Structure formats: C-alpha cells, structure tokens
Amino acid sequence: MNPRDLRLRDLRRLVGGLWTDARCDAIAPAVLDAAVAVDAKSCDRAVLSAYLRHFPSDHPAFERLRAAASLTAQRRDWPWRARGERWRLWDRDAGPATIAAALLASDDPAAVLREAGLDGDLAQGEFVAEAVETACDQAGAAKGTRAVELGQRLIALFQRLVVADLDAELVDALMTPWTSVRPDKDYMAPLSGFLTARFGDPRFEGTQWARVEADMLALRRGSDPRRLTNLLRGWLTEATVRAFFNIVRTTTDRKDQWDAREAFWLAYMDSGAITEAWFAFGRRAELLAGRLAKEDNVRFARVSGGADPSHSALILSIGDLRIAEWSHNGSCRFWPHPHASHADSRLSRVKAPMLYQDNYDGTLLRTTFGPKGFEFMSHTSGWQAKAANIIFRHTGHRHPRWGGH
Known part of the structure; x- marks a missing residue:
C-alpha cells in the first residue's frame, strides 16, 4: 500500500490512529510524508492532533511526527503558528516544560490550556499528561516556601482539571518535599485533606493506597512509597490527637484538670511516640462536639453502653x-500486645480495643480486667509519673518531662 494513493479521508484517519498499533510502525514515516505532501489543511490538522493527542515519544517515528507537526503548524496563517512559537509545542522537552510552568503559575489552569489550544479532547491527550507530570516533577523538587507554593498550585491543578493515571506522580510530588522537614499546619491540614479526599484515609482504607504505592515504586524515583504513606498517616494521627483535646476542652467543666492530661499526651505526640490514634464520643458528647470534629476534618467513633454519655x-x-x-x-487503661490472641475466652472478651472502629462498647473500654500486663489507673495526684512508668516498662519510650523507669 502506498499512502499517497489513499483518499484524503482515509489518510487523515491513518495519521490519527497508527500511533497505538505496533503493526503500523513500519509505515508511519511514509504516512507522514504523504500527509505533509498533500498540503491540505485538514491533513495538517490531523498531524497536529496526532502529535498532541498521542505524543508518542518512544515511537520510532516520533521525531518525524514532531518535525511534521512543526512544519504544518508554521506553513499556514492560523492560530497554531503563534501557539507553537509561544508555547514551544514542537520541542520535545521544552514544550511540556513550558506548559507545566504556566499551569503552576496560574490560578486558572483550564485557561492556560485554552490559550495553548490544548482544551477539549486534547486536554486529555498525552502532551498535556506529559506537561502535568513535568509540573509534578517541578513541585516535588521544590523546598521550603517554594514547595508550599507549588504544592498548593498542584492541588488546585488536579482539582480543576480531569487528570488521569498520574496518581503516583501526584502523591510523590506533594509528599517528597516533607520527608526531612515539617510543613506548617496551615499547609499540612489542607494537603492531608486533599489526599484523603482523593485516595481515602490510609489508616483504614488501604486498598487505594496500596495501588498508589505500587505505582510510585514503578516510577523508580528513589523515594520510599511506604515512607511517604506513613508520613501522611502520622500527620492524620497527630490531627486526631489534637482534635480530641480541642473538642473535649469544649465539653468539660474541669479545664484545669484537662490541661494536665493534654500536656502529658501531647508531649508524647510531639516526640513521635504515638503511632496511631482514634477517638470516640458518648452520645451526648457527640451532640455537643460533633460539629467541631467536622470543622477539624477528622473522623470519629461512638461509645455506647457502659459509659457516661x-x-x-x-x-x-x-x-x-x-x-x-x-x-x-x-481512668486510663493500658493493654500490652494489642494484637495478641488469647486462649482463655475471658481474656479474649477484654483484649485491647481495635483502632478505627465505628462503634465501641463502653463496658469493654472501661474494663478493670485484662490479659497479663493489663493495667489501669485513675488520675489522682502523681498520675503522670505512674503513667510514664507504665509506658516505659512496656515500650521503652520515656516521657519528655516525666521520664519513666
């Protein structure tokens, strides 16, 4: 088959469709030559669309396609001539990088794509995907306040555009800048909220995150996917602990008593000792403080029976x-080895409460009977030292102020 013998309609169709079929690799150069030689505006448009829609940079005829797109864009007096020059569309590397920089600098990424002629169907094309991936690379390499700025832009970009198949690149870009430094809470909270809204909470919705971690591993960028997920999990745990104290403060009439408990547990939190946390409301406490939990964007459970509502x-x-x-x-209760199973049925009934449940039986949370090593204590004078000693004996973690032995 000689592509020059094809009808114009068939030639256009072949130009647009051959890039995903390996059987057509050998004829791609001849098809492009025929499309350029026919010098028809509709065929030129098909060449440009093939380049921007498929952007097949690994294809053996990619360079021929890029050169054909550059030539056909410039030989007519139409918008593609100016677009190509301004956005460097026909440059393999500079084109996506130019679009990426503009997307990260704009409050309206859709307007950037419209200006570059990359709206409509082309917005879902591989050229735009390459640009968005480049934007992820730029955000992921940033540090300090620049990382916050580009992270916020990247979040807005993914919220406003339909971006497919770049979940791993997105998570890697947003989390990598914070593996050795800590973002301030004004950025950490919306970042955590965005990621959990998009992929679920990694503490109890692991399937989606397992997929993202596997995809991040395939990127081979050097970052440890599990470390990034655990970093987010730690932020969410901290938010849970702080929200609990903030909420209870509004429901207790003994704020002086509560100050001491808050200071005690937040010291463990700030030292990195608390690895997981979850909280539950009695029925009346939920009515009083449930609204605050929603404002803090934290989930919670309920306690029924065996506890003051x-x-x-x-x-x-x-x-x-x-x-x-x-x-x-x-009182405060301590269960060692929370994941252990117990042959004694009595111990099985009072084993450590599981995390991230929707409902808890207050009788079990307030038990005074448990497996070997179980302890409970009231908050009488000197309770901080006693609690610190219990925690140290079981975990080796010393309280920053009260120590432990």
Whole structure:
C-alpha cells in the first residue's frame, strides 16, 4: 500500500490512529510524508492532533511526527503558528516544560490550556499528561516556601482539571518535599485533606493506597512509597490527637484538670511516640462536639453502653501498647500486645480495643480486667509519673518531662 494513493479521508484517519498499533510502525514515516505532501489543511490538522493527542515519544517515528507537526503548524496563517512559537509545542522537552510552568503559575489552569489550544479532547491527550507530570516533577523538587507554593498550585491543578493515571506522580510530588522537614499546619491540614479526599484515609482504607504505592515504586524515583504513606498517616494521627483535646476542652467543666492530661499526651505526640490514634464520643458528647470534629476534618467513633454519655475516649498506640484515655474522671487503661490472641475466652472478651472502629462498647473500654500486663489507673495526684512508668516498662519510650523507669 502506498499512502499517497489513499483518499484524503482515509489518510487523515491513518495519521490519527497508527500511533497505538505496533503493526503500523513500519509505515508511519511514509504516512507522514504523504500527509505533509498533500498540503491540505485538514491533513495538517490531523498531524497536529496526532502529535498532541498521542505524543508518542518512544515511537520510532516520533521525531518525524514532531518535525511534521512543526512544519504544518508554521506553513499556514492560523492560530497554531503563534501557539507553537509561544508555547514551544514542537520541542520535545521544552514544550511540556513550558506548559507545566504556566499551569503552576496560574490560578486558572483550564485557561492556560485554552490559550495553548490544548482544551477539549486534547486536554486529555498525552502532551498535556506529559506537561502535568513535568509540573509534578517541578513541585516535588521544590523546598521550603517554594514547595508550599507549588504544592498548593498542584492541588488546585488536579482539582480543576480531569487528570488521569498520574496518581503516583501526584502523591510523590506533594509528599517528597516533607520527608526531612515539617510543613506548617496551615499547609499540612489542607494537603492531608486533599489526599484523603482523593485516595481515602490510609489508616483504614488501604486498598487505594496500596495501588498508589505500587505505582510510585514503578516510577523508580528513589523515594520510599511506604515512607511517604506513613508520613501522611502520622500527620492524620497527630490531627486526631489534637482534635480530641480541642473538642473535649469544649465539653468539660474541669479545664484545669484537662490541661494536665493534654500536656502529658501531647508531649508524647510531639516526640513521635504515638503511632496511631482514634477517638470516640458518648452520645451526648457527640451532640455537643460533633460539629467541631467536622470543622477539624477528622473522623470519629461512638461509645455506647457502659459509659457516661457525656464522656469521650482517646484510643492510641505507643509501641506495642494500646491505651484508652477517658475525659472527665475516667481512668486510663493500658493493654500490652494489642494484637495478641488469647486462649482463655475471658481474656479474649477484654483484649485491647481495635483502632478505627465505628462503634465501641463502653463496658469493654472501661474494663478493670485484662490479659497479663493489663493495667489501669485513675488520675489522682502523681498520675503522670505512674503513667510514664507504665509506658516505659512496656515500650521503652520515656516521657519528655516525666521520664519513666
């Protein structure tokens, strides 16, 4: 078959469709030559569309396609001539990089694509995908305030444009700048909120995150996907702990008593000792403070039975120790080895509470009976030192102020 013998309609169709079929690789140069030689505006448009839609940079005829697109764009007095020059569209590397920089600099990324002629169907094309991936690379390499600025732009970009198949690049770009430094809370909170809204909470919705981690590993960019996910999980745990104290503060009439507990547990939080946390409201506490939990963008559970309906419980992990801390005058409980199974059926019924449940039986959270090593204590004078000693014996973590032995 000689492509020059094809009808114009068939030639256009072949120009647009051959890039995804390996059987057509050998004829691609001849098809492009025929499309350029016919010198028809509709065929020129097909060449440009093939370049921008498929952007087949690994194809053996990519350079021929790029050169054909550059030639056909410039030989007519139409918008593609100016667009190509301004946005460097026909440059393999500079084109996507130019679009990427503009997307990250704009409050309206859709307007950038319209200006470059990359709206409509082309917005879902591979050239735009390459530009967005380049934007991810630029954001992921940034540091400090620049990382915050580009991270915010990248979040807006993914919120306003339909971007497919770049989830791994997005997570890598947003989280990598913070592996060795900590963002301030004004950025951490919206970043965490965006990622959990898009992929779910990694603490209890692991399937989506497992897929993203596998895709990040395939990128081979040197970052540890699990480390990035754990970093986000740690931020969410911290938000849960801080939200619990903020909320309980509004429901207790003993703020002086609560100040001491807040200071005690937040010291563990700030030292990195608390690895997981979840909290639950009694029925009346939820009515009083549930709105604040929504404002803090944190999820929570409910406590039913066996507890005062105005009380709340914080359930957390430090090392291999599960702890339930109660608001008001409730005692604190400590379960060692929370994942252990027990042959004794009585112990099985009072084993450590699981995290991230929707409902808890208050009777079990307030038990005074448990497996070997289980302890509970009231918040009488000197409780901080006693709690610190219990935690140190089981985990080796010393309290920053109260130590432990």
